[in-house]
Amino acid sequence: MRDLHLKEETESRQIIALIDTGLSSQLLKKYDDRILDVYNVIKGCEDVEDYHGHGSEMFLLGVSNQYGLLKRGQYVIIKAIDDQGETKPHYLYLALKKAEEMGANIVNMSLGGMNEDREVNRQIEHMVKHHIILLAAAGDFGDKDVLYPACHKHVIGVGAYDRDHEIWKECNTGKGLDCLFPGVNLNLGKHSASGTSYACMIASCYTVRLLDYYAKRDKTLSFGQIKRLLSRDDRNWKC
Numbered sequence: 001m002r003d004l005h006l007k008e009e010t011e012s013r014q015i016i017a018l019i020d021t022g023l024s025s026q027l028l029k030k031y032d033d034r035i036l037d038v039y040n041v042i043k044g045c046e047d048v049e050d051y052h053g054h055g056s057e058m059f060l061l062g063v064s065n066q067y068g069l070l071k072r073g074q075y076v077i078i079k080a081i082d083d084q085g086e087t088k089p090h091y092l093y094l095a096l097k098k099a100e101e102m103g104a105n106i107v108n109m110s111l112g113g114m115n116e117d118r119e120v121n122r123q124i125e126h127m128v129k130h131h132i133i134l135l136a137a138a139g140d141f142g143d144k145d146v147l148y149p150a151c152h153k154h155v156i157g158v159g160a161y162d163r164d165h166e167i168w169k170e171c172n173t174g175k176g177l178d179c180l181f182p183g184v185n186l187n188l189g190k191h192s193a194s195g196t197s198y199a200c201m202i203a204s205c206y207t208v209r210l211l212d213y214y215a216k217r218d219k220t221l222s223f224g225q226i227k228r229l230l231s232r233d234d235r236n237w238k239c
Helices: 025-030 054-063 089-101 118-129 196-215 223-231
Strands: 015-020 035-040 074-079 106-109 133-137 156-161 179-182
Touching: 015 054, 015 089, 015 196, 025 054, 054 074, 054 196, 074 089, 089 106, 089 118, 106 196, 118 133, 133 196, 156 196, 156 223, 179 196, 179 223, 196 223
Parallel strands: 015 074, 015 106, 035 074, 106 133, 133 156, 156 179
Antiparallel strands: none
């Protein structure tokens, strides 16, 4: 929060969808007042138990009382990645549709792959027209190609920087890398972690705070304005 110049938050008007490996039953119970809805697009049911752990970490990065950036946020949890950390384009498509149905106006996709998908592209274009902001991780392979869907022109591609604000050596770069957020040696309580997945979740939380800040001033931001604000280094706005 200090690095991003964020003050303590108030109640949020935004709904953030986490498309990931789901959420542990313990976290579902503990934070049930923060979770508006859940769905598993792989099985077509509400069982979103997270046996992988990635989705639970993303959620904690937002809501945790110890280190969360969006403690008072409103979340919907969509399981679209299986217990081995794998998914399919059709699952991502279904997850994006479900996020829209659940009323999310910000979608966090701490995931990525090498190949584009027409079905997913159509849904992305549809959601952007309806003022839904999508963010995705650039990738952790140190390549010159940003992963899909982060490389899509209507998805904000998020990379990671370290505590010196230097780009992480493992961060994918190139066309589609729109902004950098903290993502190296993050303190997650019992352990530290690095990755553009974490940077993406932090960027999503920051976007919520950004929209809340302007909503209180009766201002609505376009996709282009949000992308420009996220790419700024000075973080001059206050909330």
